[in-house]
Amino acid sequence: MSQIEEIRRQVMWNRLISVVEEQALTLIRTAFSTSVREAGDLSAGVFDPEGRMIAQAVTGTPGHVNTMEAAVRNFLDVFPEEERLEGDDWITNDPWLGTGHLHDITMVSPSFYKGRLVGYFACTAHVVDVGGRGFGADGKSVYEEGIQIPIMKFADAGVVNRELLRLLEVNLREPGQVIGDCYSLAACNQVGHRRLVDMLDESGMDDLSGLAEFIFARSEAATMERINALPAGRYENAMRVDGYDEPLDLKVALTIGNEGVHADYEGTSGESRWGINVPLIYAKAYTAYGLKCAIAPDIPNNTASLAPFTVSAPPGSIVNAQRPAPVALRHVVGQMLPDVVFGALEQALPGHVPAEGASSLWNVHFSLRPAGGGQGRRAEVLMFNSGGTGARPELDGLNATAFPSGVMTMPIEATEHTGPIVFWRKELRPGSGGAGRSRGGLGQVLEIEAAPGYEFDFSAMFDRCRHPARGRAGGGEGGNGVVRLDDGTELKPKGWQHVPAGRKLILEAAGGAGYGPAAERPAEKIRADLEGGYVTEDEVRAKYGRDPAELQEASED
């Protein structure tokens, strides 16, 4: 390759990443789904004709990022070459072939240049409704969780499949918004395609094959260089989480070798009767995410940079759930996997990974209706909330911040416009950050009531209520989550429950754990925490072994 050619390929790599970024932005601009547009629960990417991911938008969340990488090849298995037509858009929400639950719709569109198939654009979005029992853990099987869209054509050579739309119209509570999102997904791929055509025109390339090989070779080499710098060996870790009705053990054995890093979940608990099961495709996504964060955070996602990270799990375990297991809330368990992996990595790379955090999002789905069967507005409201992240070796954990998920929360003022609901409190939860040399991130407290004259049911999907985040290197536990009513009634952390008119639901999201012994925390940091009310005086006495009054005096001297 000539020197100039080397530079042109580097520049086109940048361009391709910009192309998929435009693709993702289009989805955010047009989506109906709150989780896409407000929370960034989406992903977008470009693939070569063999279904290998060449580039992916930085915008997006890990659960989609890495699942979509595998999903596109499943589409190619269904459509033989002669059925891949210009103007096609292919769709599915199959949890095992797509991104892990029915609420995610994946759209793949073949991209043609000068009459020849040069690749695919794919994108995924979480939609507001898929029919069935709604977004909760209560389905006994995937059949109860909503309508299943097998891999099929949403548009055939540019003509939208009206029969599919009619089917969706009668099966969904919010057909307008979901169908709108299908159009948005197709539009987003279309934008990617148009930009790709511009890029090929300008660069004089006929297809992406040369560029793809360049990107793959560079990415693989860079990733393997990082992996080869790790001490080879086998590292194990286990973590217990709440589960639905009984605790779950998540066990991993990490093998680091010159081929890559393999995570095996042998010994992990079996499938749950409730919808918190995880298809393997999603378990792989969050495992690879955790590994990449710790080992190769700066290397862009593509098939080659993800390939060295492999995952296996026994079929029928909760992280390799088999059809037709219910999987709607697969994120609750799936988002715990980076913590499981970090625990093993800590042995290979001491002082590198954070302590355990709240990790699973504290999402809530509200179903509001007039109290006592009266007439009035009904509304479905979904909101995202985060607990605290685990403390880092040199830095405190992040207060009320999503990790590993990449989603954002919505403004309370916007949420209150979507239904008859009032939030009386959404605030940090003092004392919930695990003690340590670095303190864990604080969780948050929410107080929620139906507007006067209304009552609601809510779908609880919370973890770390009975098994809080554990500290690392001598750090303390994070505060456990609490779900209750304002009259003191304790509620379950999972499942649909009722909140009568006039009662407030109180959610105390879990905190992150601490890193290092609390005794080593510098006095001025404890003092600053006291001043801001991030820790309580009792906590300082009990967990840090310090007298708050003395700390205060010391600062005044």
Add this chain to the structure above:
Amino acid sequence: MGGDRLSAARLGADIGGTFTDLALEVDGAIYSAKVLTNYAAPEQAILDGTKVVCERAGIDPSAIGIVIHGTTLATNALIERRGAKTALVTTEGFRDVIEMRTESRFDQYDLNIVLPTPLIPRQDRLTIGGRIGADGTELRPLDEAALDGLAETIAARGYRSVAIGLIHSYANPAHERRVREVLEAKLPGVSFSISSEVSPQMREYERFNTVCANAYVRPMMADYLARLESRIGELGIEAPLYLIHSGGGLINVETAMAFPVRLVESGPAGGAIFAADLARRLGLDRVLSFDMGGTTAKICLVDDATPRTARTFEVARTARFAKGSGMPISIPVIEMIEIGAGGGSLAAVDAMSRITVGPESAGSEPGPACYGRGGTRPAITDADVILGRIDPGNFAGGAMTLDAEASRSAVSEHVGSRLGLDAEAAAFGIAEVVDENMANAARVHAVESGKDISGYTMVAFGGAAPLHAQRLCTKLGVDRLVVPPGAGVGSAIGFLRAPFAYEAVRSQLVRLHEWDDAEVAGILSDLTEQASSFVGEQATRVERTAFMRYAGQGWEIPVILPEGAVDRDRLNEDFRAAYTRFFGRPIEGGVTVEVVTWSVNVAADADAAPPVGTRGATGDVAKPATRQVFDAGEGAFIETGIVEREALSPGDGVAGPAIVVERETATVIAPGWRAVMQDEGSLLIERVAS
């Protein structure tokens, strides 16, 4: 002012991070000066510079009829956290809104990410009982009894400024006003800012942050503006002082003192107005403003000689200009993207053996390696030297000799040797990567605005822009480029072209199927009255905009309202047309359409030079000198003509490959392109039809 403004001299003053620029216009001629910014007494630099330009123009300061000022002081105070000791009073239960932000991380993969620190620390965030609902009704009365205690706390802790931000106050400001009324009476000398006045838009995180920022910089900015007003008076200037605001219009000193957050980003706004004015004079309806200086590049779309505006932006980004790493400010603002790409931006090689450029910058100290001031890492300027675009022996009009060897060794050591490239190829790689980054940013910006960039004309200004603009045009498919004169003080000149304008914005949800003519008319007349009161009697233009979406979407698109009463069906049609323009096709199936936010912009147009249009070449000039310059299209050095800009007369053509050299910069013209000197002094560079 009206009549005075026409006849008298006009002074524009732009305080930037490094330089304070002055532009004085007397009878259509511009006199400019650049002096170092004085951090301790920013007004001093204005006075010094004013004396210089007045001397150059041969007028007495008392002849100045208007002073228009823009400054980064408010922005810098936010970035450097040098504001007043400020408290936030907010709704009970919502103490941490500005700290919890969006509960997300701006970088997905960095385990050691550091989130931006809230402007007001937790111990300075106080709460008060009482609650307004989403529809503006009172859910719980204000806790009047607690206000006494609140006042005592504020007095005891010595807060100089107080921000008041309550939930849903954009829908009903009664509680915010009452809190201010009670506290103001008890706390003389403390300044109060309320969110329903500073930024009456839905979304508590953005609104609270905006009112906090306003309160935080207010005492300092009020003091500064008062000092400035009295000092220019001492100089003999009796003219009124106006401030340029972030939306690109002018406001008087009293308004600026009350809402100093509106001054954030006023300097860059001047640059966009500069480009807009040029677009108007040359008759260009679609312009891409490209301003590239020492550390950053700014790109803005200017349609119909009007820069695009937005209702929210982010300042003080802490991490590599990453979206989400700063603080949101929701006020009308000229919408532009800023990326870390300037002459001083440094190049490196990443783990994938890819060249990266910026946002880290060598600044002016030590500067690029070729400055010979101790910089050893390669900057964009070093690449430009190696590629022959900058003549090392004639930099800044010969004021400085550059060390080309230092450029070569920096580029070779940090980029070339790591990739097996010679210095020339490595320099080409650096230039290509930065040009590509800027082109990508421009493209994404256009997508976000629903525009196709290829039909635009680029206007390039700032020291580094003319060196890179032409390549950028090629990458963007843009066929026309304008390099104006006076590009070095573009913002200050832009101030002189700014309209007296004010945009009033309010969130009020109106669904089309629940439309009420009277309600809509009421909203619009309130906003028009509010905006008009800032502009005064000279108002000549009123533009009303509805920000609309399908109910359920989270992103609104602007729809311009026609004059007179708003017709619902017409509005629905206009929305569908606008939506189609952005996203290809409207959504079928009876989804509700709604207006989320309303805005009214009232303007009195500045006195403007008449349009002149563009002209063709009367003939190509001879090129007195040549040298070898790298051409990105050819991928090789080619013989390139060198022409002095000062030597060109209107109508003179310069065929590429050529470089037009001027004191502050040089304009690169590629083969297949041709520059023509315009009557008003700009270079118009166009692709020659092949």
